[in-house]
Every structure is written in structure tokens, then in C-alpha cells.
Amino acid sequence: MSSNDKRGRLVIAVDGPAASGKGTLARRLAAHYGLPYLDTGLLYRMVAKAVLDAGHDIQDADAAAAIVASFDEAAFPEDSLRGREIGEAASVVAAMPAVRSGLIARQRRFAGQAGGAVLDGRDIGTVICPEARAKLFVTATPEVRAARRHRELTARGEPATFEGILADIRRRDARDSGRSDAPLKLAEDAVLLDTSALTIEEAAAAAIGIVDARRANPSHENAIISD
Numbered sequence: 001m002s003s004n005d006k007r008g009r010l011v012i013a014v015d016g017p018a019a020s021g022k023g024t025l026a027r028r029l030a031a032h033y034g035l036p037y038l039d040t041g042l043l044y045r046m047v048a049k050a051v052l053d054a055g056h057d058i059q060d061a062d063a064a065a066a067i068v069a070s071f072d073e074a075a076f077p078e079d080s081l082r083g084r085e086i087g088e089a090a091s092v093v094a095a096m097p098a099v100r101s102g103l104i105a106r107q108r109r110f111a112g113q114a115g116g117a118v119l120d121g122r123d124i125g126t127v128i129c130p131e132a133r134a135k136l137f138v139t140a141t142p143e144v145r146a147a148r149r150h151r152e153l154t155a156r157g158e159p160a161t162f163e164g165i166l167a168d169i170r171r172r173d174a175r176d177s178g179r180s181d182a183p184l185k186l187a188e189d190a191v192l193l194d195t196s197a198l199t200i201e202e203a204a205a206a207a208i209g210i211v212d213a214r215r216a217n218p219s220h221e222n223a224i225i226s227d
């Protein structure tokens with residue numbers, strides 16, 4: 001799909017650490033460009049939930065590998081996946097090579113849809129869709145991300161302290177960036193978008209501006225990240 005992606009279909013890769021706002025922006029981009037959207041973090045969350053629901057230890061790589069081979073996405077309502085414990089467990093199974101490799105085909109199938117797609121995660125621009133026309137790396141300071149996640153979990157009725165969430169975020173950042181297989185990192189042709197001081201509206205406008213610039217100038221992919 002490589003050269004085709006660059007000319008015609010619009011595949012947008014949105015990567016970044018926990019609670020940076022990548023899902024919010026990916027959804028906005030999908031609505032703006034009329035593209036389907038896949039939150040790839042949910043796939044890792046599903047695998048983690050299935051491992052725990054079956055009574056296995058979350059570190060059990062054989063159990064996770066067996067689950068990833070056959071799990072049914074429809075069996076996991078999104079609301080059951082968004083909690084704090086599942087986010088933490090997802091980052092444990094996401095470090096297992098068999099889990100990562102077992103999820104590649106589903107993600108690439110989604111990205112291969114006729115008009116293109118928006119995917120968000122940790123390795124979309126680096127591993128899943130290296131030929132994506134536009135790549136954003138969305139970030140924010142750990143404190144800002146913890147405050148956002150704290151607000152989100154509190155609104156869901158999940159008890160949590162800001163300090164506890166900040167510790168979760170730091171631990172997850174370290175695990176996601178430090179793993180050997182597909183670590184979280186900036187793709188060399190990605191544009192960094194720091195949302196720490198931006199409202200959702202400001203961040204969405206910036207994200208659309210980045211994608212429009214890349215669409216207008218697909219052959220000069222590194223030009224807009226050189227400053």
C-alpha cells in the first residue's frame with residue numbers, strides 16, 4: 001500500500017503517550033475528513049481484560065498469546081475497557097511481542113480501507129502504517145495529562161487521586177517507551193503537537209492544519225518538522 005497511500009488515500013497516524021489527547025484529536029480528524037477511526041489502544045485493553053477475566057496473571061504471556069489469536073472485539077463494550085486498572089494491564093500485555101504481532105493484521109486491514117482511515121496508538125506511524133500520509137505525535141506534560149485523566153476517571157465515578165494517576169502515567173510512559181518491541185517514539189516524519197497549553201478546539205485546529213499541510217505537500221514530508 002506504500003506509494004498508493006502517498007498519492008491518493010488519506011491515512012492519518014496519531015501517536016502519543018497516555019491522556020495526551022490523541023483519541024480526542026483522532027476522532028476530530030476522522031469527522032473532519034470523513035474517515036473511519038480506530039482506537040488501537042482498545043485492542044490492547046481487550047486482550048488485557050480477557051486475560052484478567054479468564055483468571056490468568058497479567059504477566060502470563062502464553063495466556064495472552066492464546067487470547068490474541070482468537071478474541072472477538074464485539075464481546076467488549078467500550079465502557080468496560082476505559083478504567084484505570086485495564087489501562088495499566090494493557091501496557092503490560094502490549095510489551096509482549098506475540099500480542100503485538102497478533103494485532104498487526106487487524107490494524108493494517110482497517111488502515112487499508114478504500115478512502116483511508118485515522119488510527120491512534122503508540123506505533124501507528126512507526127510500525128503499523130509507516131507510509132501514512134500524515135503523522136502526528138501528540139504530547140503534553142505528565143502533570144497536564146494526569147489532570148485530564150483524573151477529571152475523566154472522576155467523571156466516570158472511578159475513585160482516584162491526582163498523585164495516583166500521575167504515578168500511573170509515569171509508569172506507563174516508562175513501560176511504553178522502554179519496551180524493545182515497537183516502543184513509543186516519534187516517527188522521523190511525524191509532526192510533534194504539544195497540547196499542554198491548548199484547549200481541545202485549539203489542538204483540533206492545529207491538527208487539521210498539520211494534516212492539510214501534509215496533504216498539500218506530500219512529497220516534502222520532513223519540511224514542516226524541521227523548525
Ligand SMILES: Nc1ncnc2c1ncn2[C@@H]1O[C@H](COP(=O)(O)OP(=O)(O)O)[C@@H](O)[C@H]1O
Nearest residue numbers: 018019020021022023024148152195198199200
Ligand atoms: N487539549 C485538551 N485540553 C483539555 N482536555 C483535553 C484536551 N485534549 C483531551 N482532553 C481531555 O483529556 C482526556 C484524555 O483525552 P484522550 O483524547 O482520551 O487522550 P488519549 O487518547 O491520548 O489517552 C479526555 O477527557 C479529553 O476530553
Ligand SMILES: Nc1ccn([C@@H]2O[C@H](COP(=O)(O)OP(=O)(O)O)[C@@H](O)[C@H]2O)c(=O)n1
Nearest residue numbers: 018019040041042044090091094121122123
Ligand atoms: N498502538 C498501541 C496502542 C496502545 N498500546 C498500549 O496499550 C495501552 C493502552 O493504550 P490506550 O491508548 O488505550 O491508553 P490511553 O492513552 O488512552 O491511556 C498503552 O499504555 C500501550 O501500552 C500500544 O502499545 N500500542
